[in-house]
Amino acid sequence: MNELEARLAQLAALQQTITYGQLARDLAIPGPGAIARLTQALETLMEIDALAAHPLRAALCAGRLAQGLPAPGFFIKAAHLGYILGDNPEEFVLHHRQALWAAAKS
Known part of the structure; x- marks a missing residue:
């Protein structure tokens, strides 16, 4: 999980996104x-993020x-964790990405 967290922190600092396939290859x-194992790790990380x-x-x-x-599956898990997705999934994702990018700058 530490490698996954480090790679995602790097992406946030660069204000970049990544495909699941490329992330699996990077790791x-x-x-x-591979994608199923990556997805499970990402969902665990979502649980950690939601709790915090x-x-x-x-x-x-x-x-x-x-x-x-x-x-x-990201949206299904987010809803299961209690997030309100609204009518616009793009806005939901953008909100989280912008928050990650801003946090990486500080």
Whole structure:
């Protein structure tokens, strides 16, 4: 998890996002189940972030076919954690990304 957290902190500092596939490659997560293992780690991180009332670091991930947004599982998990997604998922993600980028600057 530490490598994942460090990579996401680096992305926040650079104000960048990353696809799940690229993140799995960056972290050298092996095998055909790499994305599933990465997703589980990201969901655990979402739980930690929610408990600490921090922006969701998993918002920095983008699904390859999701037009720059995280995969649907991100939104399902966020709703399960009690977040109000509203009618505009882009705004929800942008809010978290901007908070992460701002926190990385300080």
